[in-house]
Amino acid sequence: MSDTAQRQELWGGETTKAIGNFPVSGEPIPASVARWLGRIKAAAARVNGELGLLDVDKAERIAAAADRVAAGELDEQFPIDVFQTGSGTSSNMNANEVIATLAGEGVHPNDDVNMGQSSNDVFPSAVHLAALDETVNDLLPALDGLAAALQAKAGEFADVVKSGRTHWMDAVPVTLGNFIIPLMIGARDLAFPRLNLFSWYLFNVGGAVTLWALFTGGLDTGWTFYTPLSTDYTKGNVVMAVVGIFIAGFSTIATGLNFILTIHRLRAPGLTWYRLPVFIWSMYSLSVLLVLATPVLAITLLLLVFERLFHIGIFDPAIGGDPLLFQHLFWFYSHPAVYMMILPGFGVVSEIIPAFARKKLFGYKFVVWASVSIAIISFFVWGHHMFVAGTSVYSAVLFSILSYLVAVPSAIKVFNWLGTLHKGYISFEAPMLYALGFVGLFTIGGLTGLWVAALAADVHLTQTYFVVAHFHYIMVGAMVSAFFGGLHYWWPKITGRMYPEMWARVAALIMFIGFNLTFFPQFILGYLGMPRRYFSYDPQFQVLNVLSSAGATILAAAYLLPLGYLVWSLLHGDKAPANPWRATGLEWQTPSPPPTVNFLRTPVVTQGPYEYPPPEKGSG
Amino acid sequence: MAIASVSHEFQYASASHQAQTAIAGMWLFLATEVLLFGGLILSWIYSRHFNPAGFDAGAHQTALTIGTVNTALLITSSFAYALGVAFIRIGSTRGLIRCLILALLLAAAFMVLKFGLEYHDDLAKHLFPTDTPFGVTGSVQGGAKLFFIFYFISTTLHGVHMFVGMCLVLWIIARARRGDFSSAYCTPVEVVGLYWSFVDIVWLTLYPLIYLVGRG
Amino acid sequence: MASQRQKASFPPDATRLMWMWAALVLLGGLEFGLSFLPLARHARPLVMLPALPMIVVVAVGFMNVMKGPVIVRAFAIAALLWLLVLLGLGSVDALTRIDYAVLRLG
Numbered sequence: 001m002s003d004t005a006q007r008q009e010l011w012g013g014e015t016t017k018a019i020g021n022f023p024v025s026g027e028p029i030p031a032s033v034a035r036w037l038g039r040i041k042a043a044a045a046r047v048n049g050e051l052g053l054l055d056v057d058k059a060e061r062i063a064a065a066a067d068r069v070a071a072g073e074l075d076e077q078f079p080i081d082v083f084q085t086g087s088g089t090s091s092n093m094n095a096n097e098v099i100a101t102l103a104g105e106g107v108h109p110n111d112d113v114n115m116g117q118s119s120n121d122v123f124p125s126a127v128h129l130a131a132l133d134e135t136v137n138d139l140l141p142a143l144d145g146l147a148a149a150l151q152a153k154a155g156e157f158a159d160v161v162k163s164g165r166t167h168w169m170d171a172v173p174v175t176l177g178n179f180i181i182p183l184m185i186g187a188r189d190l191a192f193p194r195l196n197l198f199s200w201y202l203f204n205v206g207g208a209v210t211l212w213a214l215f216t217g218g219l220d221t222g223w224t225f226y227t228p229l230s231t232d233y234t235k236g237n238v239v240m241a242v243v244g245i246f247i248a249g250f251s252t253i254a255t256g257l258n259f260i261l262t263i264h265r266l267r268a269p270g271l272t273w274y275r276l277p278v279f280i281w282s283m284y285s286l287s288v289l290l291v292l293a294t295p296v297l298a299i300t301l302l303l304l305v306f307e308r309l310f311h312i313g314i315f316d317p318a319i320g321g322d323p324l325l326f327q328h329l330f331w332f333y334s335h336p337a338v339y340m341m342i343l344p345g346f347g348v349v350s351e352i353i354p355a356f357a358r359k360k361l362f363g364y365k366f367v368v369w370a371s372v373s374i375a376i377i378s379f380f381v382w383g384h385h386m387f388v389a390g391t392s393v394y395s396a397v398l399f400s401i402l403s404y405l406v407a408v409p410s411a412i413k414v415f416n417w418l419g420t421l422h423k424g425y426i427s428f429e430a431p432m433l434y435a436l437g438f439v440g441l442f443t444i445g446g447l448t449g450l451w452v453a454a455l456a457a458d459v460h461l462t463q464t465y466f467v468v469a470h471f472h473y474i475m476v477g478a479m480v481s482a483f484f485g486g487l488h489y490w491w492p493k494i495t496g497r498m499y500p501e502m503w504a505r506v507a508a509l510i511m512f513i514g515f516n517l518t519f520f521p522q523f524i525l526g527y528l529g530m531p532r533r534y535f536s537y538d539p540q541f542q543v544l545n546v547l548s549s550a551g552a553t554i555l556a557a558a559y560l561l562p563l564g565y566l567v568w569s570l571l572h573g574d575k576a577p578a579n580p581w582r583a584t585g586l587e588w589q590t591p592s593p594p595p596t597v598n599f600l601r602t603p604v605v606t607q608g609p610y611e612y613p614p615p616e617k618g619s620g
Numbered sequence: 621m622a623i624a625s626v627s628h629e630f631q632y633a634s635a636s637h638q639a640q641t642a643i644a645g646m647w648l649f650l651a652t653e654v655l656l657f658g659g660l661i662l663s664w665i666y667s668r669h670f671n672p673a674g675f676d677a678g679a680h681q682t683a684l685t686i687g688t689v690n691t692a693l694l695i696t697s698s699f700a701y702a703l704g705v706a707f708i709r710i711g712s713t714r715g716l717i718r719c720l721i722l723a724l725l726l727a728a729a730f731m732v733l734k735f736g737l738e739y740h741d742d743l744a745k746h747l748f749p750t751d752t753p754f755g756v757t758g759s760v761q762g763g764a765k766l767f768f769i770f771y772f773i774s775t776t777l778h779g780v781h782m783f784v785g786m787c788l789v790l791w792i793i794a795r796a797r798r799g800d801f802s803s804a805y806c807t808p809v810e811v812v813g814l815y816w817s818f819v820d821i822v823w824l825t826l827y828p829l830i831y832l833v834g835r836g
Numbered sequence: 837m838a839s840q841r842q843k844a845s846f847p848p849d850a851t852r853l854m855w856m857w858a859a860l861v862l863l864g865g866l867e868f869g870l871s872f873l874p875l876a877r878h879a880r881p882l883v884m885l886p887a888l889p890m891i892v893v894v895a896v897g898f899m900n901v902m903k904g905p906v907i908v909r910a911f912a913i914a915a916l917l918w919l920l921v922l923l924g925l926g927s928v929d930a931l932t933r934i935d936y937a938v939l940r941l942g
Contacts, residue, residue, distance in 0.1 A: 182631075189631040191641055257648050264907055265641045266631060292918050295652045299659035306773055312749045314663045314769050319749075319762035320671040328926050329659050379921055383929070395929040597630065640905050647901075647908045651915035658919045662926045669930050672877050691864055699857040702898040706847035715847070817898045821891050828884040832871035836880045 010077050012097035012109060018090035024083035029091050032130035034078040037095040038069025039129075040122055041113055048115050058106065062113055065102035066095075074098060088123025172344035172479075173255060173290075174203070176486050177283055179494055181259060183587035183594060184277055186268025186603045191261040199254035206248025213241035222533070224334075227315040227326045231307040238308055242301045249294050249301075256290025259283055268586065270605035274368075277585055277609045278361065281368045282347025285375035289336040289343070293379070297333035300326065327389055331382035339378040341475055345442075345482030346371060346413060349435045352489050353417050355583040356432035357424030360610040363416045370409035370416075377406040387458045396455055403453035410446050414439060429581075430504030434485030437512045438478045445473030448523065463533075466526025472519045481511065484562060491566065492576030496593040499569040503561065511558035517551025584611055626805045639807040646811045650818045653781075657822055660774050664829055667766040674763015677756055679834025681747055681764070682771070686738045687831040690730050691823065697726035698820040701789070701813050711803040713796050720793050723816070727786050735779060748772065767834070774826055781819045788812045856897030863890045 042063045049059025068074060077098045084090045096109035107113065182190055190196050213219065217237035221230040230238050263284050267276070304326070307313025315326045354361045361367060383391060383399030417439050426432070448470040452458045461467060484507075491499050521544040526532075530541050537545060579588035590599050626635040668675040700723035707715030742748070746755040749765045749772070756764035792812050795801065801809055867886035875882065895901045901912050 187631055189629075191631070192645060193629075193631075253652055257645060257652070260648060261641055261645050264644070265637070288914075291648060291652055292655055292914070295656035296659045296922065299656050302777070303659075303663065303773065306769070310750050312765065312769065314667060314766060314773075319765045320667070320674060321766055322666050322670060322930075324929065325663055325666045328929065329662065332659075332922060332926065379918065380925060383925075391929040392932040392934065394932040398925075398928060643904055644907050644911065647911045651911045651918075654915040654919050655922065658922045661919075662923055665923065665927055666930050669927075676877065676880075688864075688868060692861065695857065695860045695864065698894060698898050699853060699860075702853050702856075703847070703850060706849035706853060709849070710847050712845075712847075814899050817894050820898075821894050824887050824890050824894070828867060828871075828887050832867065832883050833880045835871055836875055836877065 010074070010098045010101040011079075011094055012101070014093040014109075015080065015090070015097050018080045018084065018094070022081040022084045022090070024081045027082045028079050029082045029088075030130065031072065031075040031078075032134055033126050034075060034091075034095070035070050035072055036126040036130045036133070037078075037091065037122065038066045038071075038074075038099070040117075040126055041095055041099055042066035042070060044115065044117055045113070054112060054115055058103070058112055061103040062099060062107060065099045066113075068102065069095065069099060074102075087120050088127075089119040092117075092119040092122050170203070170252070171483050172348065172486060173259070173283065173286060176348070176483075176490060177255070177259065177286075177344065180490060180587055181262060181280065181283055182266070183493070183590065183598055184280055184585060185263060185266060185271060186586045186599060186605065187262060187266035188597045188599060188602075190258050191265055192258050195254050196258055199251045199258070202247055202251035202254070206244050206246070206251060208244070209247060210241050210244030213237040213244055216240075224330065225301075225304060225326075226330075227304065227307065227313075227323045228317070230304060231313060231315060232311070239305055242305055246298060246301050249298050252290050253294050256287040256294070259287040260291065263287075268603050268605055271586075274365070275605055275608050277347075278350035278364070278367050278371070279347035281371050282343045282350070285371045286340055286343040286347075288375050289340045289378065293333045293336035293340075296329060297337075300329040300333070303329070324386070324389055324391060327386050328382070331385045332379075335382040335385065336375075336378045338471070338475070339374060342442075342479055343371065343374065344486075345438060345479045346374075348482045348486035348489070349417065349438050350413075351583075351585070352431045352435040352485050353420050353439075354610045354612060355489070355581050356429060356435070357421050357426050358612050359420055359424040360612055361416065362419030362422075363412075364608070364610070367413055367416045370412045373409040374406065377402070377409070381406050381453075384453055384458070387455055388462055400453055400455040400458075404450065407446060407450055407453070410442075414443055414446075428505070429488075430499075430501060430508050431485045431489035431581075433505055433508035433512075434481045434488065437481045437508065438485065441473050441477030441481065441512075441515070445470055445478055448473065461526060463531055464526035465522040465530050465532055468532045469519045469522035469526060472522070477515050477519065481508075481515075484508070484511070487562070487566075489581070490587075491569070492580045493587055493592050493594070495570060495573075496576050496591075497569045497573035498576050498580060499573060500565050503565045507558050507561040507565075510554060510561070514551050514554030514556075514558050518548050518555055519551070521545070521547045521551075584609060635805070639805075642807050642811055643814065646814045650814065653818065653822070657774075657777075657825070660770070660777070661825070661829070664770055667763070667770060668834070671763030671766055674756075674760035674765075675767045676763075676834035676836065677760040678747075678764035678767025678771070679830070681742075681745065681755060681768075682831050682835075683738050683741060684831050684835070686733050687827060690733055691827045693726045693730045693733075694820045694823050697723045697730070698817045700726065701816050705806070705809055705813050708796075708801050708806040708809055709803055713799065713801060716801065716806075716809065717793055717796050720789055720796070724786060724789050724793070727782060727789075731779065731782060731786075734775065742768075771830055774830070778819070778822055778826060781822065785812075785816050785819050788815065853897065856893055859893050859897075860890055863887075863893070 045054065045059045045062035045066060048054035049056050049063075054062075069077075078091065078094055080090050080094055092114070093109065096113040099113045100107045100109040103113070178190070178196065182188065214237070217235075217240075219234075219236040219238065219241050221234050221236060221238060225238065225242070263276075263280055303314055307315055312319065313321065315321045315323050317323060350361060350367060381399055381403045383395055384403045387396050387400075448466070452461050452467055452470055488499060488504055491497070525541055525544050525548075528541070530537055576592040578591050580592075581588075586599075586603055586605070587594075589603055628635040628638045632638040632641070700719050704716045704719030704723065707713075707719060743751075746753060747768050749769050754761055754765060789812060792809055795808065863886045867883065867890075870886065871883045873883075895912065901908060
């Protein structure tokens with residue numbers, strides 16, 4: 001402290017002028033550049049002395065002073081702003097003056113310290129040498145240290161299996177879809193029953209292979225399999241996992257194909273397209289996605305496996321390939337995939353709300369065409385997963401605009417559901433509780449989707465917990481609620497038993513509370529900057545993370561409850577009538593559970609869906 | 621003259637209802653195949669766009685004669701199958717079988733030329749991407765390797781589809797010899813025919829991409 | 837069944853199918869010939885143009901896309917449209933990327 005107080009300015013008039021001339025940023029030149037100026041000056045002085053151009057004594061004194069600058073003892077003697085004109089002339093003079101002062105009597109800054117030099121050479125040399133110095137001695141060792149730390153961390157988690165992407169896309173189609181679609185359209189079976197069975201076998205085989213891959217070696221690429229990690233660097237079980245997914249993908253395609261043909265060709269007499277329940281329209285839209293997007297995933301996985309097995313491939317930058325091509329192909333499937341997950345939810349909720357509000361669905365055609373539009377537009381938005389991946393900005397802007405477009409039909413549906421509830425005669429059975437939860441949680445999830453669809457905002461929010469919270473509000477908050485709602489709604493039809501209503505309502509409420517407690521804090525975490533896919537975090541995020549974990553425990557209870565009472569109902573539940581909810585729809589016109597041929601007599605349809613009697617006026 | 625009543629599955633209203641559904645189902649499956657090969661075409665676009673000189677340098681190494689002969693073989697095979705369908709529609713099982721055998725032979729010739737002769741030559745010229753030394757050298761080597769990655773993957777995938785198709789055609793021939801088909805019922809013949817012609821369409825797309833475009 | 841076999845020896849469709857085959861061979865020859873034109877590198881894909889009518893001929897002539905239920909045509913058009921979306925929208929990134937030159941050392 002006393003040293004610096006004693007040390008006055010060692011510089012001279014030129015430097016003083018320059019300080020006054022460049023009040024630009026307040027940032028002086030970096031210390032390393034100043035030190036390299038010192039090294040250059042020391043070397044120049046020694047050479048000049050050896051060559052006899054400079055008096056040997058002066059040369060030694062100059063070199064000694066310059067060495068002190070080089071050692072970093074005089075960093076604060078270089079105050080000129082880094083934004084200065086000339087090629088560093090001012091800082092060169094700064095060095096000359098400081099060294100001259102330190103060198104003692106008779107040393108002239110320009111004639112002696114700067115002998116044989118020009119700023120044009122000295123300053124750029126100092127800058128380049130300083131950059132090289134810092135890169136080699138600071139940056140590269142730091143990167144090595146980072147790599148080692150990451151390696152050690154990866155080793156710590158080598159045995160941890162993380163379930164990333166769940167197969168919620170399959171939950172409703174596989175269960176409710178296969179069972180309810182033929183019933184709803186008055187058909188006796190799907191169009192291709194043997195294909196359906198084959199699809200079921202593929203589903204199980206594919207799932208088993210993928211799980212086997214996860215448990216015997218793991219997969220650190222995550223479900224997105226980005227190259228070149230997945231093709232070249234990871235030691236995980238990529239090939240086996242990909243083979244499992246490939247097989248399961250064909251199960252998906254087969255199911256989608258079956259649903260489309262069934263809905264086109266096996267509708268009961270009189271069941272025109274505009275008389276179909278929205279569940280069917282939603283499952284149809286879903287099937288379009290299944291059928292057209294999944295094959296692109298199939299070819300992408302093939303290309304991935306080739307590259308991994310042969311250590312060379314179409315995504316390999318070493319031969320001019322583009323790793324981003326993998327992402328384009330992958331997300332071309334994976335964005336429609338998330339709409340595959342939610343469309344059945346739209347359908348289920350569109351059945352439940354009219355039934356428990358005893359009112360026709362508001363704006364049927366809007367809801368129908370909104371579902372179809374979502375299916376189509378969802379193919380145009382995949383680039384929003386790649387905003388920071390390195391695609392062209394023009395491409396990113398285009399995808400951002402299209403992503404805003406896809407939100408519109410979803411919003412339309414929300415208004416239609418609300419319109420259905422308005423002036424309805426609402427009762428709060430468990431399916432309705434789940435459906436209402438769906439509407440609220442989907443709205444939050446959908447709105448936050450718009451935030452991440454905005455290109456500029458996404459640069460900050462991407463790869464943080466904000467995105468995680470957004471898609472969990474849709475996938476878990478909305479879709480799982482819809483799944484449980486549909487499960488409870490059609491449980492009597494499928495099993496012929498009634499579930500215990502009180503327990504179901506309790507479970508629905510617990511799920512709503514647990515879900516929000518788990519995922520709402522994650523919006524805040526993401527906004528504050530906590531990255532996703534991180535297992536440990538800064539202490540400032542502690543409280544929110546703990547809240548989230550507590551919520552997850554409550555959510556787990558909400559999932560276990562239905563497991564308990566639904567199984568109980570299979571054994572001890574009341575026998576269900578054909579139409580316990582007094583709902584419209586062909587599936588309620590047949591006994592619970594239905595006979596093998598679904599309908600003993602083919603029904604004939606003469607009216608639209610949702611022809612509920614109007615709510616009685618004036619009654620409680 | 622009694623028209624044999626064709627049975628149908630219980631969820632269908634009539635035999636023709638089921639037949640038309642089966643045909644529509646195959647068309648939808650073919651739509652999925654368009655997307656499958658579509659991903660490969662996108663990778664062709666990207667590879668050629670970012671490595672124009674190298675990609676075309678690879679294309680120059682392809683066997684134009686074999687490729688062109690193969691295209692003619694597949695066109696004729698597709699024609700032969702369609703003729704077979706026309707025969708069974710007028711009730712001629714014999715005509716059907718003969719046409720399908722011709723289609724099968726032409727396809728077999730394709731397979732021999734492609735995988736027996738052409739692949740053999742490609743490998744002899746060290747054109748498989750992992751070969752060291754690789755058949756194309758210099759600054760264009762990277763792009764040429766990309767080309768041959770595309771070439772081997774797309775032709776193998778097409779070959780797998782051809783093989784499946786040939787098995788299906790054999791199955792149809794076997795069923796025809798058992799007398800399963802008539803002018804009233806030939807849906808499986810038509811459905812397999814759709815697949816067979818589609819595999820031809822895939823080749824008609826791959827042929828210029830591999831043999832013609834880069835040859836300038 | 838036996839009487840039916842002797843009835844018509846050659847299908848009426850055969851002539852139409854042979855014209856289709858001829859068209860395919862002609863178009864194929866045209867495409868082959870086009871490939872010898874000295875086109876600039878970015879124009880070379882035009883060589884593929886004859887492949888489009890060839891595909892139409894196969895789809896219409898051999899696969900009978902215009903006969904059969906309406907959904908057959910809907911599926912075919914959907915396949916084409918989605919292929920165009922994949923290739924078109926997918927290429928936007930490649931075509932609009934600005935390539936910054938990378939300094940290669942040694």
